[in-house]
Amino acid sequence: xxxxxxxxxxxxxxxxxxxxxxxxxxxxxxxxxxxxxxxxxxxxxxxxxxxxxxxxxxxxxxxxxxxxxxxxxxxxxxxxxxxxxxxxxxxxxxxxxxxxxxxxxxxxxxxxxxxxxxxxxxxxxxxxxxxxxxxxxxxxxxxxxxxxxxxxxxxxxxxxxxxxxxxxxxxxxxxxxxxxxxxxxxxxxxxxxxxxxxxxxxxxxxxxxxxxxxxxxxxxxxxxxxxxxxxxxxxxxxxxxxxxxxxxxxxxxxxxxxxxxxxxxxxxxxxxxxxxxxxxxxxxxxxxxxxxxxxxxxxxxxxxxxxxxxxxxxxxxxxxxxxxxxxxxx
Amino acid sequence: xxxxxxxxxxxxxxxxxxxxxxxxxxxxxxxxxxxxxxxxxxxxxxxxxxxxxxxxxxxxxxxxxxxxxxxxxxxxxxxxxxxxxxxxxxxxxxxxxxxxxxxxxxxxxxxxxxxxxxxxxxxxxxxxxxxxxxxxxxxxxxxxxxxxxxxxxxxxxxxxxxxxxxxxxxxxxxxxxxxxxxxxxxxxxxxxxxxxxxxxxxxxxxxxxxxxxxxxxxxxxxxxxxxxxxxxxxxxxxxxxxxxxxxxxxxxxxxxxxxxxxxxxxxxxxxxxxxxxxxxxxxxxxxxxxxxxxxxxxxxxxxxxxxxxxxxxxxxxxxxxxxxxxxxxx
DNA sequence: TTTAGCACTCTTCTTTTTTGAATGCTAAAA
DNA sequence: TTTTAGCATTCAAAAAAGAAGAGTGCTAAA
Numbered sequence: 144x145x146x147x148x149x150x151x152x153x154x155x156x157x158x159x160x161x162x163x164x165x166x167x168x169x170x171x172x173x174x175x176x177x178x179x180x181x182x183x184x185x186x187x188x189x190x191x192x193x194x195x196x197x198x199x200x201x202x203x204x205x206x207x208x209x210x211x212x213x214x215x216x217x218x219x220x221x222x223x224x225x226x227x228x229x230x231x232x233x234x235x236x237x238x239x240x241x242x243x244x245x246x247x248x249x250x251x252x253x254x255x256x257x258x259x260x261x262x263x264x265x266x267x268x269x270x271x272x273x274x275x276x277x278x279x280x281x282x283x284x285x286x287x288x289x290x291x292x293x294x295x296x297x298x299x300x301x302x303x304x305x306x307x308x309x310x311x312x313x314x315x316x317x318x319x320x321x322x323x324x325x326x327x328x329x330x331x332x333x334x335x336x337x338x339x340x341x342x343x344x345x346x347x348x349x350x351x352x353x354x355x356x357x358x359x360x361x362x363x364x365x366x367x368x369x370x371x372x373x374x375x376x377x378x379x380x381x382x383x384x385x386x387x388x389x390x391x392x393x394x395x396x397x398x399x400x401x402x403x404x405x406x407x408x409x410x411x412x413x414x415x416x417x418x419x420x421x422x423x424x425x426x427x428x429x430x431x432x433x434x435x436x437x438x439x440x441x442x443x444x445x446x447x448x449x450x451x452x453x454x455x456x457x458x459x460x461x462x463x464x465x466x467x468x469x470x471x472x473x
Numbered sequence: 474x475x476x477x478x479x480x481x482x483x484x485x486x487x488x489x490x491x492x493x494x495x496x497x498x499x500x501x502x503x504x505x506x507x508x509x510x511x512x513x514x515x516x517x518x519x520x521x522x523x524x525x526x527x528x529x530x531x532x533x534x535x536x537x538x539x540x541x542x543x544x545x546x547x548x549x550x551x552x553x554x555x556x557x558x559x560x561x562x563x564x565x566x567x568x569x570x571x572x573x574x575x576x577x578x579x580x581x582x583x584x585x586x587x588x589x590x591x592x593x594x595x596x597x598x599x600x601x602x603x604x605x606x607x608x609x610x611x612x613x614x615x616x617x618x619x620x621x622x623x624x625x626x627x628x629x630x631x632x633x634x635x636x637x638x639x640x641x642x643x644x645x646x647x648x649x650x651x652x653x654x655x656x657x658x659x660x661x662x663x664x665x666x667x668x669x670x671x672x673x674x675x676x677x678x679x680x681x682x683x684x685x686x687x688x689x690x691x692x693x694x695x696x697x698x699x700x701x702x703x704x705x706x707x708x709x710x711x712x713x714x715x716x717x718x719x720x721x722x723x724x725x726x727x728x729x730x731x732x733x734x735x736x737x738x739x740x741x742x743x744x745x746x747x748x749x750x751x752x753x754x755x756x757x758x759x760x761x762x763x764x765x766x767x768x769x770x771x772x773x774x775x776x777x778x779x780x781x782x783x784x785x786x787x788x789x790x791x792x793x794x795x796x797x798x799x800x801x802x803x
Numbered sequence: 804t805t806t807a808g809c810a811c812t813c814t815t816c817t818t819t820t821t822t823g824a825a826t827g828c829t830a831a832a833a
Numbered sequence: 834t835t836t837t838a839g840c841a842t843t844c845a846a847a848a849a850a851g852a853a854g855a856g857t858g859c860t861a862a863a
Contacts, residue, residue, distance in 0.1 A: 166856090168855075168856060168857090169856075169857080170855090170856080178805075178806085179805070179806050179807080180806090180856095180857095181805070181806050181807075181808095181858095181859095182804085182805055182806070184856090184857070184858075185804095185805085187857095188857095188858085198856095198857085199814090200812080200813055200814070201811095201812055201813065201856095201857075201858095202811075202812045202813055202814085202855075202856045202857045202858085203812095203813080203814080203855085203856065203857080204855085204856065204857090276611060276613070277611045279609050279611075279621070281606060281607045281609075281623040283606070283623075283625065283626070283627045287627060289623050289627050289629060291609070291621055291623070291629065293611040293613075293619050293621070295613065296613070297613045297617060297619050297633060299619060299621065299629075299631040301629040303627060375730075376730070377726060377729075377730055378723060378726050378727045378730055381722070381723050381726055382723060386719075387719045388719065389716075389717045389718065389719060389722060392711070392719055392722045392723065392726075393708060393711050393712060393722065396707060396708050396711055396722075396726060397708045399707075400705075400706070400707055400708055496825090498824075498825060498826090499825075499826080500824090500825080508836070508837085509836065509837050509838080510825095510837090511827095511828095511836070511837050511838070511839095512835085512836055512837070514825090514826070514827075515835090515836085517826095518826095518827080528825095528826085529845090530825095530843080530844055530845070531825090531826075531827095531842090531843055531844065532824075532825045532826045532827085532842075532843045532844055532845090533824085533825065533826080533843095533844080533845080534824085534825065534826090
């Protein structure tokens with residue numbers, strides 16, 4: 144469909160526009176392509192015909208259309224090598240094994256946003272791949288306990304238990320022992336149903352004040368789906384010239400605060416996904432690049448949010464690098 | 474210094490400006506004060522003389538100066554009753570005892586920002602008032618353990634331990650028993666020094682491979698000062714007309730992302746504090762109202778960030794209400 | 804197929820004009 | 834002494850007009 148020169152031209156226009164944010168004129172190209180501006184104009188008209196380029200007004204230079212970006216991303220763009228410096232920065236996180244997961248994620252998201260000048264988001268989920276390894280209980284005072292669940296992957300969850308009745312220390316111990324016996328090896332998201340269908344029917348055999356205790360544990364362990372959202376570099380996208388009106392900036396900031404919008408980023412397929420302009424829920428000038436990762440059984444999504452005019456090659460390479468580094472850890 | 478009518482006038486101007494964000498004209502006031510606009514103009518000139526009012530240009534209406542707001546806040550403003558609806562909303566959080574601290578804080582900050590239309594921040598700190606109640610260890614695999622510390626107030630911290638050498642399960646048990654024996658009752662921020670000065674000298678007597686184990690625990694327990702920042706309603710302040718230029722919005726968003734700036738909010742004295750305009754680190758059009766709280770031994774600061782033109786009475790009343798409700802829990 | 808040349812379009816920046824809301828001041832009224 | 838009516842004056846904000854310049858499309862020649 145496109146001849147070689149047209150492909151080259153589209154590439155030049157996309158990359159020039161990404162750099163400058165200004166419509167690209169035929170004159171600006173002709174040196175690089177060794178022909179006159181009139182020739183370029185002819186080819187530009189052809190690319191516009193195909194819907195790959197647009198004008199901002201009738202006598203303006205060309206900018207890539209959404210379809211143009213898509214063509215660039217799917218057919219033209221080459222993966223870009225990470226610089227040694229970037230690689231080094233990433234290694235300092237990946238190789239720091241003493242970090243707790245939360246800190247690990249916070250650090251990563253900060254470095255990624257700084258490296259790309261984009262807004263970075265990591266959406267984490269307590270994964271189904273976590274199996275209960277141990278349940279511990281620590282009494283705080285007469286009516287309050289802390290219940291702690293540790294999984295085989297080292298994930299820790301804790302909950303406050305409030306028990307209205309007076310219960311004996313022995314009853315508590317019996318309950319915890321029973322729960323441990325029955326629940327170790329259960330997937331985190333099945334804990335609730337194991338409690339209900341396996342433990343509830345038999346707990347009366349072992350524990351006197353079973354009702355109060357069962358209820359307390361059930362309430363606490365009912366739902367372990369804790370989702371975490373960590374963002375960094377919100378300002379980066381707002382500094383871009385396409386977001387220079389108060390309305391647009393406010394709109395983006397509002398979207399960043401809307402948990403529903405942010406959580407919907409995780410939806411859909413695997414691999415590295417690119418959503419351009421109207422394909423995002425944010426704004427026609429926004430592109431989102433995202434990918435899923437699995438870190439020690441914690442599933443998550445890492446997303447980069449920036450202007451449609453972002454450095455796609457760098458962003459994609461970076462995400463690929465990160466996920467391949469994260470996933471290979473065991 | 475000010476006569477009664479001047480006080481009344483200042484009050485009217487501040488409150489009108491808070492509502493409308495438009496300079497207040499003499500004409501707008503004269504109905505309320507039962508005199509002609511010319512009389513008001515005379516009084517306005519006097520208040521301007523005192524530095525309590527300003528003009529945006531030579532023939533504009535008046536707006537309160539920073540000093541004017543300060544006078545209003547310190548001398549004129551009356552505490553405002555919370556509406557029943559607001560009170561109810563707050564009760565739904567305060568009375569939900571099953572919430573884990575994190576969720577409690579997230580919920581609170583959201584509701585407060587929604588109620589006030591301001592940006593709300595809660596800065597929490599693992600307090601010195603937490604004393605170790607129990608240390609537990611759960612092995613994950615040969616070289617990794619999860620160490621969990623529970624405090625008397627129900628605060629839970631966990632850390633990954635990586636132990637390079639092979640150590641026996643018995644050694645681990647001995648170490649944990651020793652640590653528990655020595656460390657229970659220690660303040661969270663003293664755990665490091667107890668390890669170093671009390672446990673390190675004697676651990677060799679109880680544990681064979683004491684070095685690897687001691688190091689692992691020391692690294693993990695060295696530092697428990699975990700600070701959390703939760704914000705909600707960033708967009709609220711940005712929607713205000715004083716933040717309608719891209720530069721101002723971007724500046725505020727950047728400040729919101731600057732951990733140093735945010736953490737400095739916690740500095741300085743107790744009680745409810747009000748920082749107006751240039752007294753803040755944000756912007757001359759910003760006011761910050763903050764107060765410290767102590768919730769089950771977790772110390773923190775709750776701050777409301779909004780335009781200088783905020784509803785001071787409502788904000789102050791709300792913060793007072795919250796802290797008195799939080800602090801009285803035991 | 805490519806290119807030089809030219810008329811034409813439209814944005815952006817600057818300048819001018821118009822309108823109207825407020826003020827300060829003066830002098831008269833209370 | 835305090836209040837008020839009246840009026841000239843100031844300035845912001847919006848609308849209108851003008852000037853400059855960057856780019857295009859199209860035609861006709863190379």
